[in-house]
Amino acid sequence: MVEKFEKDGTLPAGVDSDPEHMELRTILEDPVGQKYIGAFAKKTLTHESFFAWTEIQEYRSIPTADYQRGMAMHIYQKYIKEGAILQLGCVKPADRQCIKAVLDQSKYDASVTNNQLYDKVQQAVFIEMYHNTFQRFKVSDEYSEMRKMLRETYNRVCLSDFDYIAQIGEGGFGRVVHVRKKSTMAHLAMKIQLKTALLETFSDDPNRIDNERRVLAATYHPFIVGMNYAFQTETLAIMVLDLVTCGDLQEAINQAPNKRLNEVRVQFYVAEIILALSHLHELGLMFRDLKPCNVLLGQDGHVKLTDMGGVAEFAKGTCLDPMDSCSGSSPYMMEIGGQRKGNTEARKLSQSHRRRSIMGTHGYMAPEMVILLSQPRAVRKGYTKAVDFWSLGVTMYKLLTGVRPFENKRFLNEILTEVRFPPYMSAEAKDLVIRLLDGNEHRRLGASPELLAELKAHPFFNGIDWVRLSVRHMIPPYVPDAKPLEQTPQYASFDALMEAYRTQDEADRSGGTPMCDWTQKPSPADQRFFQSWDFISMQTLKIEMGIANEMVSHDTNFKVRQLMGDPGDSSKASPRGVFILRHANSMSASRGNKLGKSM
Known part of the structure; x- marks a missing residue:
């Protein structure tokens, strides 16, 4: 030490x-x-x-x-x-x-x-x-x-540390539950996964079992869903994530008048998505499945990328490297010494490394990925992180219009047809979409450091202060009406929750739906693939130890001074500073009658 x-x-x-x-x-x-x-x-x-x-x-x-x-x-x-x-x-x-x-x-x-x-x-x-x-x-x-x-021994998080408030969702071998941490009263989302089902899913490469956990542990960022804890039982692999309560951007489209969002909101959301993607790319990771339903909307009006299951590396030395130093057994794996290599190595990443596996959603896939659908792996040219910016172009178009530019199209010749724009879309928005949907990945905005700088400087983002936005010091143009969080647990304990799930499973099984055995344990040999699963983020430890609230209180006072024009801050006189002040002064309007209401 x-x-x-x-x-x-x-x-x-x-x-x-x-x-x-x-x-x-x-x-x-x-x-x-x-x-x-x-x-x-x-x-x-x-x-x-x-x-x-x-x-x-x-x-x-x-x-x-x-x-x-x-x-x-x-x-x-x-x-x-x-x-x-x-x-x-x-x-x-x-x-x-x-x-x-x-x-x-x-x-x-x-x-x-x-x-x-x-x-x-x-x-x-x-x-x-x-x-x-x-x-x-x-x-x-x-x-x-x-x-x-x-x-005394450090407190390791366990099932009894939470109140189990409500079920959120479920899949074949995963359940998501709204929980509350008893020690901090923080409301969180617990993702419960069956170990044997994970082992079966990744039977071709069991070392990938904890890829999503590794990515979440390494990508602490304001615009990416954070992982607070990861822990396990003999049968379950559990992650406890940020609870984002106002749905996703697809739901925002569905709820908006005319089923589309206005450009003020889209500008803000797309800017935050760009910062999240850039963070992943600097870490040597590509997202690969960007679409509106993978972007969550928080009750504060900011967005967060979610579903890191499709993330893949395009460089050596990332958090997905089997030899990564942050993959050890210590639950405090995000200590300073384990992260600092990012600044030197991430900026030297290869821009040309290409992946050949197929991942994503039809209608959002870039042409260089779509062509792989018809090619045997041995002859595939593959793709780079530029696929994320194509998906960003599709996502932006859908936010503005309610439909995809290539609706239900999965063939290359159809995807490369000319995009049609509605008359209400601004010239700046049209130009940005066209440049994101460039069939030449080498010209596509965002595809290289130079093109990323050009993307941020695009006229569509006039008024965005990228530095302040990166630390959430810009007021969102729209703040959703968030329902108060449920406080009363529906289940007295984790066992009561699982009993409720077992009752549901029995009903589903009687209807012919095959279900997982949630009591099945992996073999001792297979348990080794979960040896580095446990995790507590350093940011969460600040909350646990009572440090975070005090720091947030001081940060809020500082933030208000910035937003209202801190004396001596030269940026307040710039057009971007005016943008910040304009939205700060209209904050009450945004709460009362949805500033940035959809067109």
Whole structure:
């Protein structure tokens, strides 16, 4: 552990030989330690340093350029610049100017915001915490209580940790349930899968059994459904995901007047989808099944990609690599050391690596994938991540019109016919769809870093501030009327839930539907394919340890200042800043009469 801290840039030079400095650093690495020293920092009014250290540590772990740049801007605006809401007094003016210069340059080159940008700030904050917080913490009752807690075994999540509120959906060997975590009262979606059925499904390559879990563990992002926990029993493999309550974009189309959405909403949704796809691509992953029903709409008006089962890698060293260092047995597999390789390796990914397996939905597949349907595998040319941007073009067209541009067509000559546009679609929207549906994958917007930059600069996205959007600091143009979450559990326990499912299964079986045996256990030899299943995200640990709510409270105040025009923020005078203010001022209208109501 000491060697790790010496190399990760978080410690000032020369302090690694001091046992007390190393003890503080170890406490800051541990979620239990964070809980206790964070609470003590708040109590002693020294919490600015603690919050800054924690957010910089999170920033260092972000493996993709756009999201990291957005977080870098967020930290500067919140802690570093003159007059910041939580301005740090330990930052030297020269370091402040240096950081500002890098952030100004990042507007043209996101890669300059690397992991080391805030090293000096984090080191200064560490020394400030050591003198102002830790010295008093060591002689407090809270310190003794922390030591006792650290000696106890970490709480591993289990079935009895949840209330079972309602069934959401089910498939052949999977059930999804609305649950509530007892310790945090967080409402979540629990995906319950039968191990023997997973083994049968992936019998050709059992090492792929946990691919979806690996992807969810590696892709923490504002616009991708997050995984909070993964755990198992002898018979079940379970994932606990974000609960997104306002349906998907296909449902939004179905519920809209004229069965289509207006361009203000579509612009916002497509921009967030682009950021999610870019995040996957920088990690060496392609989504392969983008369509409206795989984009969920949250009660806050933001969207999230869901269903990572079709994700595939197009480079070596991704989270799907069998030798990936994050696939070990530790439930805390998203620690900083396991993620940081993303920034250096992901940006050197091969743009030419091609996949040859067929995945996706007819009507949304790119031509280079459709042609594979008629080819034996040995002669297939394959496809690249550019298929995701073709699917984005189809999805955008459907959001705007209610239908696909190639409705029910699966043959190449039909897909490559000219797209027809309705008269109500703007010239900017038409042009963007045409350029996303370019049959030449090498010209398709988004297909390369240069074409991705061109995509973001397209006139259709005028008014979108990509940096602020990347950290959800733009107000959505439409906020759905979300029903209050059900609070009363329908089932007294997990066993009661499964008994209800067994009763349903018996009825289905009597009707001739074959059902799975939910009591069947894999053999001891097959259990090894689940040895790395357990997982708790670091973001979830912040919630578990009581850190997250306090940080969110401060972040909300900061966010409001940004949206309403923070003095000294030069971006407020730009057209994009006007866009943000316009939507902030009309927030009440969006709630009352659905701002951005469909055409």
